Amino acid sequence: MCGLCGIATRLRRHLFATKSIELLHHELESADRLHRVLGPVALTALGVGAIIGAGIFVLTGLAARDFAGPSLMLSFVFAGLGCAFAGLCYAEFAAMIPVAGSAYTYAYATLGELLAWIIGWDLVLEYAIASCAVAHGWSHYFQAFLALFGLAIPPAFATDPLSATATTIAGAWYVGPLPIVFDMPAAVIVLLITIVLVVGIRESAGLNAGIVLLKLVVVLFVIFAGIPHVDPANWHPFFPKGVGGTLSGAAYVFFAYIGFDSISTHAEEARNPARDVPIGILASLALCTLLYIAVAAVLTGMVPWEQIDIDAPIANAFARFGLGSATILISLGAVAGITSVLLVMLLSQARVLLAMSRDGLLPPALFAAVHPRFRTPYRSTILIGFVVATVAALLPLKVLADLVNIGTLFAFVIVCAAVLILRRTRPEVRRPFRTPFVPVVPILGILANLTLMIYLGWENWARLIIWLAVGLVIYGFYGSRHSRLRLAADR
Secondary structure, three states: OHHHHHHHHHHHHHHOOOOOHHHHHHHOOOOOOOOOOEOHHHHHHHHHHHHOOHHHHHHHHHHHHHHHHHHHHHHHHHHHHHHHHHHHHHHHHHHHOOOOOOHHHHHHHHOOHHHHHHHHHHHHHHHHHHHHHHHHHHHHHHHHHHHOOOOOOOHHHEOOHHHOOHHHHHOOEEEOOEEEOOEHHHHHHHHHHHHHHHHOHHHHHHHHHHHHHHHHHHHHHHHHHHHHHOOHHHHOOOOOOHHHHHHHHHHHHHHHHOOHHHHHHHHHHEOOHHHHHHHHHHHHHHHHHHHHHHHHHHHHHHOOHHHOOOOOHHHHHHHOOOOHHHHHHHHHHHHHHHHHHHHHHHHHHHHHHHHHHHOOOOOHHHHOOOOOOOOOOHHHHHHHHHHHHHHHHHOOHHHHHHHHHHHHHHHHHHHHHHHHHHHHHOOOOOOOOOOOOOOHHHHHHHHHHHHHHHOOOHHHHHHHHHHHHHHHHHHHHHHHHHOHHHHHHHO
């Protein structure tokens, strides 16, 4: 009996062992680290690049038509508040622990290895599936852009198999009795961006900054060019499906905010992470929230909510008024904007896997290998690129977006809780940036994000539980046995 108690005690000690802040800072001094080349402007651009894209150019249509109607404006406000509370908590951790890994690293320092693995595995879900969903949205707008010039991709190579119709399959190639149907544009853009990411962070950030400038111009054009065509009568009734519809819309468009947290995954590449990372997180979040509210107001004011197009809502809204040149500009901006989102999502995914593999929870030879010349985690980047390209080509947008949202909300809840825990357990640690009004802000962040999770429905909870269960199996067979923290404790 005592033997079993001893085993249980050791197991509990290993599962909930935490990495000290001092150890994390010591690891920063190793030679095999990433280049510190990003300043506050570049980090803010990465945040804007990740946030403004598929959410504003694609998901606004479905959220307005199926959930919120004109109250989509308030959906963005509520989703933005939940992100703001979480963002303040992310900023504290990113300044205090400036290493790759984001919420995974923060959980490891506060909640222990098991919960760190769970949140890390959850981040894999967030960034990988978000990349797939964004690639899918990119494909829709790219095809709409080609259509403006009378060009088209064969239907069998322009949609996923689950969305294919009899017409699509009729033009497909066949392997025996099976038709070949896949979203080729979605796969191709992922593979092209993967090549850019392998080359280096400076090149990736430079490309992103150029794209961000273009899409900000397009978003501002949408707002100011759309205002003269707004009919306030289209905003009535403001809550066509009640407050519940507004909250469901907030849970859905929450996907539009995925990206600001990715800035924290680049803390290791920030020149002055204690100052620059909080600036990047909060500035990008504030700017994008204002733009989202304005675009939602213009879109629902231009088109009755029940008539808004799902695939390309903004471009279609301008096309209804015969604004052909505007439609071309919007479609071009959407294609460019969604490209930058995809770039940042894939960039961040590799950094999370890098952090997990450095701790021994994933195979270091694959996920921790840094290119000797480019100083990027090239093997994991290439692997992620091929996986995302494959999934994006085969699964529809709605399934992907729902799965991403609940995983991200779960990560936000964990980070908010971690701030509360570390303030109590390690009050003496230096915090270059402090989350204001603790414990009010973290508690509000937990409540707001849990509320959005509830409004995503039981199907998404089931998907999250299945995903985490798979992750626990992997942790049990590999991660727990190769954990560097556990091996050091057993010596």
